[in-house]
Amino acid sequence: MSGEARSPDPSQPASDGGATAERQLAAAVVAGEGPAANGAALMEVEHLRVLFPLKQGIVIDRTVGHVHAVDDVSFRLQEGETLGIVGESGCGKTTLIRTLVRLIDPTAGTIRFRGNDITKASRKRLEPIRREMQMIFQDPQASLNPRKRVNQIIRTPLLLRGVAKDRTDAEARALLTKVGLQTEHLNRFPHEFSGGQRQRIGIARALAIDPKLILLDEPVSALDVSIQAQVINLLEDLQDEFHLSYIFVAHDLSVVRHVSDRIAVMYLGKLMEVSPAEELYDKPIHPYTSALLGAIPIADPAENRSRERPLVEGEPPSPIEPPPGCRFHTRCSRASDICRQVEPQLTEYAGGHLAACHHPQNVSSEEIAGAARSEFSPLSAGAEAPSAI
Amino acid sequence: MSAAAPLLQVDDLRVSFATEDGLVRAVDGVSFSVAAGEVVAIVGESGSGKSVTAMTLMGLTRGHNARIEGRARLGDTELLSASEHELQRIRGASIAMIFQDPMSSLNPVYRIGDQIVEQIRAHERGISKSAAMERAVELMERVGIPRSSERLRSYPHEFSGGMRQRVMIAMALSCSPKLLIADEPTTALDVTIQAQILEELRTLREQTGAGIILVTHDLAVVADIADRVIVMYSGRVVEEGTIDELFYDPLHPYTWGLLGSITRIDRDRSQRLPAISGLPPSLLNTPKGCHFRPRCPHAFGRCTDDPQLIARVPDNAEHLDRCWLELDRKRALRVVGDQIGLVSPETVVS
Numbered sequence: 001m002s003g004e005a006r007s008p009d010p011s012q013p014a015s016d017g018g019a020t021a022e023r024q025l026a027a028a029v030v031a032g033e034g035p036a037a038n039g040a041a042l043m044e045v046e047h048l049r050v051l052f053p054l055k056q057g058i059v060i061d062r063t064v065g066h067v068h069a070v071d072d073v074s075f076r077l078q079e080g081e082t083l084g085i086v087g088e089s090g091c092g093k094t095t096l097i098r099t100l101v102r103l104i105d106p107t108a109g110t111i112r113f114r115g116n117d118i119t120k121a122s123r124k125r126l127e128p129i130r131r132e133m134q135m136i137f138q139d140p141q142a143s144l145n146p147r148k149r150v151n152q153i154i155r156t157p158l159l160l161r162g163v164a165k166d167r168t169d170a171e172a173r174a175l176l177t178k179v180g181l182q183t184e185h186l187n188r189f190p191h192e193f194s195g196g197q198r199q200r201i202g203i204a205r206a207l208a209i210d211p212k213l214i215l216l217d218e219p220v221s222a223l224d225v226s227i228q229a230q231v232i233n234l235l236e237d238l239q240d241e242f243h244l245s246y247i248f249v250a251h252d253l254s255v256v257r258h259v260s261d262r263i264a265v266m267y268l269g270k271l272m273e274v275s276p277a278e279e280l281y282d283k284p285i286h287p288y289t290s291a292l293l294g295a296i297p298i299a300d301p302a303e304n305r306s307r308e309r310p311l312v313e314g315e316p317p318s319p320i321e322p323p324p325g326c327r328f329h330t331r332c333s334r335a336s337d338i339c340r341q342v343e344p345q346l347t348e349y350a351g352g353h354l355a356a357c358h359h360p361q362n363v364s365s366e367e368i369a370g371a372a373r374s375e376f377s378p379l380s381a382g383a384e385a386p387s388a389i
Numbered sequence: 390m391s392a393a394a395p396l397l398q399v400d401d402l403r404v405s406f407a408t409e410d411g412l413v414r415a416v417d418g419v420s421f422s423v424a425a426g427e428v429v430a431i432v433g434e435s436g437s438g439k440s441v442t443a444m445t446l447m448g449l450t451r452g453h454n455a456r457i458e459g460r461a462r463l464g465d466t467e468l469l470s471a472s473e474h475e476l477q478r479i480r481g482a483s484i485a486m487i488f489q490d491p492m493s494s495l496n497p498v499y500r501i502g503d504q505i506v507e508q509i510r511a512h513e514r515g516i517s518k519s520a521a522m523e524r525a526v527e528l529m530e531r532v533g534i535p536r537s538s539e540r541l542r543s544y545p546h547e548f549s550g551g552m553r554q555r556v557m558i559a560m561a562l563s564c565s566p567k568l569l570i571a572d573e574p575t576t577a578l579d580v581t582i583q584a585q586i587l588e589e590l591r592t593l594r595e596q597t598g599a600g601i602i603l604v605t606h607d608l609a610v611v612a613d614i615a616d617r618v619i620v621m622y623s624g625r626v627v628e629e630g631t632i633d634e635l636f637y638d639p640l641h642p643y644t645w646g647l648l649g650s651i652t653r654i655d656r657d658r659s660q661r662l663p664a665i666s667g668l669p670p671s672l673l674n675t676p677k678g679c680h681f682r683p684r685c686p687h688a689f690g691r692c693t694d695d696p697q698l699i700a701r702v703p704d705n706a707e708h709l710d711r712c713w714l715e716l717d718r719k720r721a722l723r724v725v726g727d728q729i730g731l732v733s734p735e736t737v738v739s
Binding site for chain 2: 088089194196197224225226227228229230232233236251252253254255257258277278281291292293294295296297298299300301302303304307309311312313315
């Protein structure tokens with residue numbers, strides 16, 4: 001779709017100094033055939049770090065430390081896949097996806113979208129790429145311009161996509177129907193809608209540009225349960241219809257598990273576990289994951305009474321000076337000396353289930369023996385293989 | 390519930406507010422009771438009237454534009470007609486409340502310790518400041534605040550959300566209230582911290598025998614901690630029962646819809662959630678008859694008449710619901726696939 005918007009003319013030199021790579025990138029993205037297009041990785045993230053400097057001083061700001069928001073995170077997103085990212089507040093999940101669309105500049109690492117490095121891409125180079133990626137935010141109230149009618153909100157991205165002016169109205173109507181709103185809503189302002197409806201407008205706006213990847217930052221946590229279910233169903237329907245890939249960030253593990261194919265669990269800026277969605281509940285390998293699962297009450301009284309629920313003590317440590325070794329060792333009941341000293345590698349177990357733990361649980365010694373260091377391991381991780389306690 | 394007189398008995402509570410747009414009937418005839426040592430959850434979505442019910446018991450909804458009718462007896466005291474002076478004595482001492490947002494319910498410019506001490510001294514005349522300080526330290530230890538004698542001197546902003554909520558609970562406990570009202574106490578907190586706070590509430594109930602009203606939108610929290618549940622929709626109670634009754638034999642279609650809307654971590658990822666369609670009605674203009682009728686796929690002619698909240702299960706006088714459907718029909722209609730949910734009959738067939 002976006003091909004119509006701006007077909008790059010190969011005969012025309014790129015304005016910023018004949019950067020052939022950039023032109024190729026734009027061409028590849030627009031034509032939808034990057035090196036890794038066919039069923040391969042849509043997005044690859046390698047050793048991504050985002051550190052926020054802490055400044056102090058009256059006249060001259062000195063950097064006195066860093067908030068380790070995202071600290072050496074690597075993963076790969078396949079086309080059509082939904083990757084869920086969960087974690088408690090302050091674990092870096094929102095910073096991570098904001099960095100992926102380059103709303104925040106990474107400190108180190110690489111982000112590749114369809115095989116093209118966009119880590120340091122200029123604003124101009126990012127423009128066609130951002131058309132392929134859209135974001136949906138947590139607060140539908142704050143993410144819609146209160147002074148614009150729905151019509152205007154949805155038409156702007158349509159025009160950017162290159163839809164002819166006389167076609168935008170029909171397209172906007174079609175989109176609105178698609179997300180479950182009525183066409184008479186087009187002339188209303190955002191304040192005239194409920195939270196769930198506003199979130200639908202946000203979704204329609206994201207779809208208007210015909211993206212391949214949608215990054216959702218807590219898209220349903222501000223909504224009531226019955227409305228939450230409606231929006232989740234809508235997102236799933238749209239994914240099938242438009243072949244979208246999602247990166248779905250939320251603190252609610254049960255919502256994430258419902259929508260995701262794979263789930264990444266983050267803690268203090270690091271990936272703790274990346275699990276196929278089906279395995280996460282029955283076979284959490286990292287103790288932090290079981291702590292999270294145990295903390296979640298289930299809407300079933302008997303289930304709550306019968307299952308084992310380890311209660312984690314205390315609160316997450318400060319991301320300014322994160323603990324050495326495994327970041328979870330200060331709250332972990334299985335922690336030993338090695339956990340306090342050596343950062344665990346991400347180990348790949350059978351079925352593509354990754355966990356960064358020296359003393360994994362729910363895996364047999366054969367499974368541990370058959371596991372190998374994952375290519376997604378942080379650079380600072382030790383080489384020690386995991387062992388049973 | 391029990392043969393003994395309940396701790397709190399609310400009868401036909403009605404709260405309406407005059408607004409520019411008309412009369413908002415926030416609470417429309419709510420009755421329930423809470424026994425000592427019992428956790429009663431009031432569940433509903435935004436605008437269902439659950440928080441207004443709780444706040445009215447504390448006398449926090451009084452105002453020139455508010456009309457409050459009905460009765461609410463706590464022991465010998467009639468809460469709704471109590472004077473402001475009487476209420477000041479009751480609040481904190483007999484009923485305490487914990488709010489959703491622990492940041493805005495603590496005064497940012499006073500130290501934590503001083504705020505707890507103020508409450509203790511307001512209700513216990515003649516207690517010295519140092520004795521009250523000691524009590525504050527004890528209370529903070531009891532709710533799991535480490536190094537409490539040091540942290541007494543901290544300001545609210547130096548505490549995390551979970552710790553602030555613990556301070557709120559410590560303050561609520563300071564006068565050993567008979568009834569604790571917790572309005573969404575864990576909504577603003579992370580799950581691991583939520584689990585800790587729920588554990589505190591459980592301990593508190595066991596140790597003090599206080600009755601707890603838990604106002605929440607989260608059915609999972611309800612299943613975890615409550616004994617009885619009241620489901621509210623559009624200002625009315627639509628179903629009331631024990632947690633086992635509500636989760637395993639829910640009678641009102643709205644309850645089915647709520648249960649179907651929840652994503653459950655222990656359940657296979659089904660393709661679609663049997664969600665409720667539409668939006669809750671405006672409280673300015675509620676539908677005739679059953680308030681849930683416009684969103685209910687099972688509604689029929691009789692639903693334009695108001696159903697009463699009565700017991701409909703034989704031999705069970707405690708499980709109440711407000712729906713005209715026959716019991717057997719309800720039990721058949723609520724099954725969607727292998728779970729409970731709300732789907733229109735046509736969809737079930739196809």
